[in-house]
Amino acid sequence: xxxxxxxxxxxxxxxxxxxxxxxxxxxxxxxxxxxxxxxxxxxxxxxxxxxxxxxxxxxxxxxxxxxxxxxxxxxxxxxxxxxxxxxxxxxxxxxxxxxxxxxxxxxxxxxxxxxxxxxxxxxxxxxxxxxxxxxxxxxxxxxxxxxxxxxxxxxxxxxxxxxxxxxxxxxxxxxxxxxxxxxxxxxxxxxxxxxxxxxxxxxxxxxxxxxxxxxxxxxxxxxxxxxxxxxxxxxxxxxxxxxxxxxxxxxxxxxxxxxxxxxxxxxxxxxxxxxxxxxxxxxxxxxxxxxxxxxxxxxxxxxxxxxxxxxxxxxxxxxxxxxxxxxxxxxxxxxxxxxxxxxxxxxxxxxxxxxxxxxxxxxxxxxxxxxxxxxxxxxxxxxxxxxxxxxxxxxxxxxxxxxxxxxxxxxxxxxxxxxxxxxxxxxxxxxxxxxxxxxxxxxxxxxxxxxxxxxxxxxxxxxxxxxxxxxxxxxxxxxxxxxxxxxxxxxxxxxxxxxxxxxxxxxxxxxxxxxxxxxxxxxxxxxxxxxxxxxxxxxxxxxxxxxxxxxxxxxxxxxxxxxxxxxxxxxxxxxxxxxxxxxxxxxxxxxxxxxxxxxxxxxxxxxxxxxxxxxxxxxxxxxxxxxxxxxxxxxxxxxxxxxxxxxxxxxxxxxxxxxxxxxxxxxxxxxxxxxxxxxxxxxxxxxxxxxxxxxxxxxxxxxxxxxxxxxxxxxxxxxxxxxxxxxxxxxxxxxxxxxxxxxxxxxxxxxxxxxxxxxxxxxxxxxxxxxxxxxxxxxxxxxxxxxxxxxxxxxxxxxxxxxxxxxxxxxxxxxxxxxxxxxxxxx
Ligand SMILES: [Zn+2]
Numbered sequence: 126x127x128x129x130x131x132x133x134x135x136x137x138x139x140x141x142x143x144x145x146x147x148x149x150x151x152x153x154x155x156x157x158x159x160x161x162x163x164x165x166x167x168x169x170x171x172x173x174x175x176x177x178x179x180x181x182x183x184x185x186x187x188x189x190x191x192x193x194x195x196x197x198x199x200x201x202x203x204x205x206x207x208x209x210x211x212x213x214x215x216x217x218x219x220x221x222x223x224x225x226x227x228x229x230x231x232x233x234x235x236x237x238x239x240x241x242x243x244x245x246x247x248x249x250x251x252x253x254x255x256x257x258x259x260x261x262x263x264x265x266x267x268x269x270x271x272x273x274x275x276x277x278x279x280x281x282x283x284x285x286x287x288x289x290x291x292x293x294x295x296x297x298x299x300x301x302x303x304x305x306x307x308x309x310x311x312x313x314x315x316x317x318x319x320x321x322x323x324x325x326x327x328x329x330x331x332x333x334x335x336x337x338x339x340x341x342x343x344x345x346x347x348x349x350x351x352x353x354x355x356x357x358x359x360x361x362x363x364x365x366x367x368x369x370x371x372x373x374x375x376x377x378x379x380x381x382x383x384x385x386x387x388x389x390x391x392x393x394x395x396x397x398x399x400x401x402x403x404x405x406x407x408x409x410x411x412x413x414x415x416x417x418x419x420x421x422x423x424x425x426x427x428x429x430x431x432x433x434x435x436x437x438x439x440x441x442x443x444x445x446x447x448x449x450x451x452x453x454x455x456x457x458x459x460x461x462x463x464x465x466x467x468x469x470x471x472x473x474x475x476x477x478x479x480x481x482x483x484x485x486x487x488x489x490x491x492x493x494x495x496x497x498x499x500x501x502x503x504x505x506x507x508x509x510x511x512x513x514x515x516x517x518x519x520x521x522x523x524x525x526x527x528x529x530x531x532x533x534x535x536x537x538x539x540x541x542x543x544x545x546x547x548x549x550x551x552x553x554x555x556x557x558x559x560x561x562x563x564x565x566x567x568x569x570x571x572x573x574x575x576x577x578x579x580x581x582x583x584x585x586x587x588x589x590x591x592x593x594x595x596x597x598x599x600x601x602x603x604x605x606x607x608x609x610x611x612x613x614x615x616x617x618x619x620x621x622x623x624x625x626x627x628x629x630x631x632x633x634x635x636x637x638x639x640x641x642x643x644x645x646x647x648x649x650x651x652x653x654x655x656x657x658x659x660x661x662x663x664x665x666x667x668x669x670x671x672x673x674x675x676x677x678x679x680x681x682x683x684x685x686x687x688x689x690x691x692x693x694x695x696x697x698x699x700x701x702x703x704x705x706x707x708x709x710x711x712x713x714x715x716x717x718x719x720x721x722x723x724x725x726x727x728x729x730x731x732x733x734x735x736x737x738x739x740x741x742x743x744x745x746x747x748x749x750x751x752x753x754x755x756x757x758x759x760x761x762x763x764x765x766x767x768x769x770x771x772x773x774x775x776x777x778x779x780x781x782x783x784x785x786x787x788x789x790x791x792x793x794x795x796x797x798x799x800x801x802x803x804x805x806x807x808x809x810x811x812x813x814x815x816x817x818x819x820x821x822x823x824x825x826x827x828x829x830x831x832x833x834x835x836x837x838x839x840x841x842x843x844x845x846x847x848x849x850x851x852x853x854x855x856x857x858x859x860x861x862x863x864x865x866x867x868x869x870x871x872x873x874x875x876x877x878x879x880x881x882x883x884x885x886x887x888x889x890x891x892x893x894x895x896x897x898x899x900x901x902x903x904x905x906x907x908x909x910x911x912x913x914x915x916x917x918x919x920x921x922x923x924x925x926x927x928x929x930x931x932x933x934x935x936x937x938x939x940x941x942x943x944x945x946x947x948x949x950x951x952x
Pocket of ligand 1: 508509510516517748
C-alpha cells in the first residue's frame with residue numbers, strides 16, 4: 126500500500142494518519158464572503174489517540190522510533206466490524222494477523238508529502254526554517270497529517286481546554302483507568318473525557334465542545350502544507366498520545382478550490398455549494414478524509430442577511446442577527462459520520478410551503494407495516510456502533526413514518542416544486558419507512574441546486590440535492606430519484622463503505638431500493654409493480670451492455686482491490702483507486718452491476734425474506750462501515766438452502782464483483798424481461814413506427830395522406846425504450862420525427878425521454894429539433910455530457926457549431942470533471 130502517490134494521476138490520496146490520531150469532533154466557524162468568493166474559517170479538532178497507540182504502555186517514553194516499528198506489524202484494516210468503538214476487540218483480533226503492511230514508518234509519509242508540495246508550501250510563522258523541509262528535519266517528532274488541498278493555512282495552535290471554567294469536572298470524574306492514565310496531561314485527559322461522554326449527555330457534550338473551541342490558545346504548532354496534506358507537529362512531542370488532542374486552525378479557502386462551487390442559481394442570484402467533488406471537503410476545511418474517521422460536527426456560518434444557509438445538521442437552524450446585514454446560522458450533528466458527508470449550500474433559496482388549504486397528503490394510513498416478530502427481536506438488540514443518540518434506540522423515532530422535511534428552491538422554480546416535490550416527499554419517505562423501518566436521520570431538507578450540478582441528485586446527512594432536470598415531465602423521474610436519494614440515508618450514510626472503491630454498496634442498494642420505494646409510493650398493484658420493474662431492468666441491462674462495451678475494463682470492476690479491499694497503510698493512509706478519474710463520474714457501471722447483483726439475490730431468495738434480511742442488515746450495521754462480505758455473509762448465513770445451489774460469497778466475488786464485463790449470471794439469465802407486457806407493448810409500437818416511416822418515405826410526394834395508425838399511450842420508461850429502439854433504425858425521415866414528437870409531446874416529457882429525443886435529432890440531423898438539443902444542453906447539464914460527443918461524431922458543421930456554442934455558454938460554471946470530459950470531446 127505504501128506506493129508513491131502521484132497527485133496528477135487518477136488515484137485519490139487519503140493521507141490522514143488516522144491510526145495515530147483519530148478526529149472525533151469538528152467545530153467550524155465560517156465567514157462566507159460572496160464578493161471575494163472566499164470562506165474564512167477557524168476549525169477546532171477534538172482527537173482521540175489512534176487505535177495503534179491506545180494500548181501501549183506509558184513507560185516507553187524514550188523510544189518513539191521503536192514504537193513505530195512495533196506498530197507497523199499490526200495489520201492495517203482491522204478485521205472487526207467496528208473500527209472505532211471496540212478497541213479491545215480490534216487489538217485482540219489483530220494479533221493473529223501477521224500481515225505486515227508497511228515497515229517503513231513515519232519517514233516515508235513525510236517524504237511523499239515533500240515531493241508533492243509543488244511550490245505551495247506554507248509554514249507556521251515561528252519556525253518556518255525548521256519545518257519547511259520536512260525531509261531533512263531529522264527529528265522524531267510525531268507528525269499529525271490532515272487531508273487538505275487548495276487551502277491557505279494561516280496558523281495552527283494548541284487549545285487550552287483546561288482554561289474553560291468548570292471543565293475540570295470531566296477530568297476529576299475520570300476514573301483512573303489505564304486509558305486515562307496513559308493520556309498523561311490534563312488537557313488531553315479533558316478532551317478524552319469530553320469525546321467519550323455517554324450518548325444521553327450529548328447536549329452537555331455539544332455545549333462543552335463550543336466552550337472548548339473558544340478557549341484560549343496555548344502555543345503555536347509547526348505546520349507544513351503540501352498539495353494534498355497539512356502536516357502538524359509540536360517540537361519534542363514524539364507520540365500521538367502526547368500530541369495535543371485539541372487543536373485550532375485558521376485558514377482561508379481559495380476561489381478555485383474544488384470542494385465548493387461558486388455560481389448563480391436559476392434566478393441569477395449568487396450561491397455556493399458543495400457539489401460532491403471527488404476530493405470531497407478537503408478544499409473546504411482540513412480534515413481526516415478516511416471514512417474510518419467517523420466524527421460529529423457543529424458549525425457556525427456567518428454571511429450576508431439575504432442568504433439562507435443549509436447544511437447537513439440535525440437541527441433546522443434559525444438565523445441570528447449579529448450586526449446590521451449579517452446573519453449567523455448554527456448547525457450540529459450527534460451521529461458520527463465521515464467528513465466527506467458534510468454538505469453545505471448557501472444561496473438566496475426560498476422555502477417552498479404548502480398552500481394553507483391543500484389537504485395533507487396521505488401518508489400514514491394505507492400502509493401496513495411488514496415488520497415481523499423477527500424484526501422486533503432485532504430492535505431489542507443493542508446497536509453495534511459507537512455511542513450516539515441513535516434513533517434505532519428511540520421508541521418515538523422508531524414509529525415516525527415521515528420525518529419533518531422542508532423544500533428549498535430558487536425563486537423561479539418555487540411553483541414547480543410546490544406541485545411536485547413537496548407532494549412527493551412524504552409519499553417517498555413513507556414508502557422507505559415501510560420497507561426499511563426507522564429513518565436513520567431526524568429531518569430532511571431538499572434543495573433544488575443550480576443547473577451546473579453534474580448529477581440528478583446527491584444525498585448527505587439531513588439534506589438532499591436534486592437537479593432541476595427531475596422537475597419537468599410529470600412525477601415519475603422526480604419520484605424515482607427522490608426514492609433513490611432517500612435510500613442513501615440507510616445505504617451510503619447510516620451504513621458507509623469502509624473502502625471507497627466499493628461504491629457499489631451504496632449505489633447498488635440505492636438503485637435497487639429506488640424501484641421498491643417508488644412502487645410503494647405510487648401504491649401500484651402487484652402486477653403493475655412487476656411490469657414496471659421488469660421494464661426498468663431491461664433499460665438498465667441495455668445501459669450496462671453499452672457501458673461495458675464503451676468503457677475501460679478496469680473501471681468496470683466493482684471491487685478493484687479484490688481481497689485487499691479495506692486495507693490501509695500502517696498510518697491509516699491509503700489511495701482510492703481511480704478516485705480522481707473524470708470520466709468515471711459519468712459511468713453507471715457500479716450502480717447497474719450492483720443493482721443486478723442485488724436483484725438476482727432477491728430473485729433467488731424471494732422478495733419478502735430478502736427485504737427482511739435487508740432490515741436485519743440495517744439493524745446490525747447502521748452507524749458503521751462495511752465491506753461487501755459483511756452483507757453477503759450475513760445474507761447467505763440466513764439462507765442455508767442457498768449453499769446447495771452453489772451460491773457462495775466466493776462465487777459472488779468471482780461472478781459479480783471482481784471481474785469486468787457483463788456478469789456471467791446476467792448473461793445466462795438472458796432477456797427474460799422481453800416477455801413482460803409493458804415491453805411487448807413497446808415492441809408493437811416500434812413496429813408501427815417503422816411501418817409509418819416506410820410509408821412516409823414512399824409517399825413523400827403524395828402529400829397530406831392521412832395516417833390511420835393509432836398509437837398507444839406509453840409510460841415514461843416505455844417511451845425511453847421506444848426511442849432507444851428507434852435509435853437503432855438507420856433512417857427516420859424528418860416527417861416521421863415530427864410526427865413522433867407530436868404524438869408523444871416529447872418536448873414536455875421528462876429529461877430521460879428528452880435525452881433520447883435529442884439523440885434521435887442529432888443522429889438524423891433533424892434541424893427543426895436543434896433548439897431542443899440546445900435547450901437540453903443548457904438546462905439538463907446533469908445529463909447532457911454525452912450529447913456533446915454525439916454532436917461531434919457526425920462531423921456536421923452545424924452540429925459542431927451547436928456544441929461549441931453551448932459549451933462556451935456553460936463552461937464557466939461547469940464542474941471540473943464535466944468540463945474536462947466535454948473539452949476532450951470537443952477539442
Ligand atoms: Zn444505533
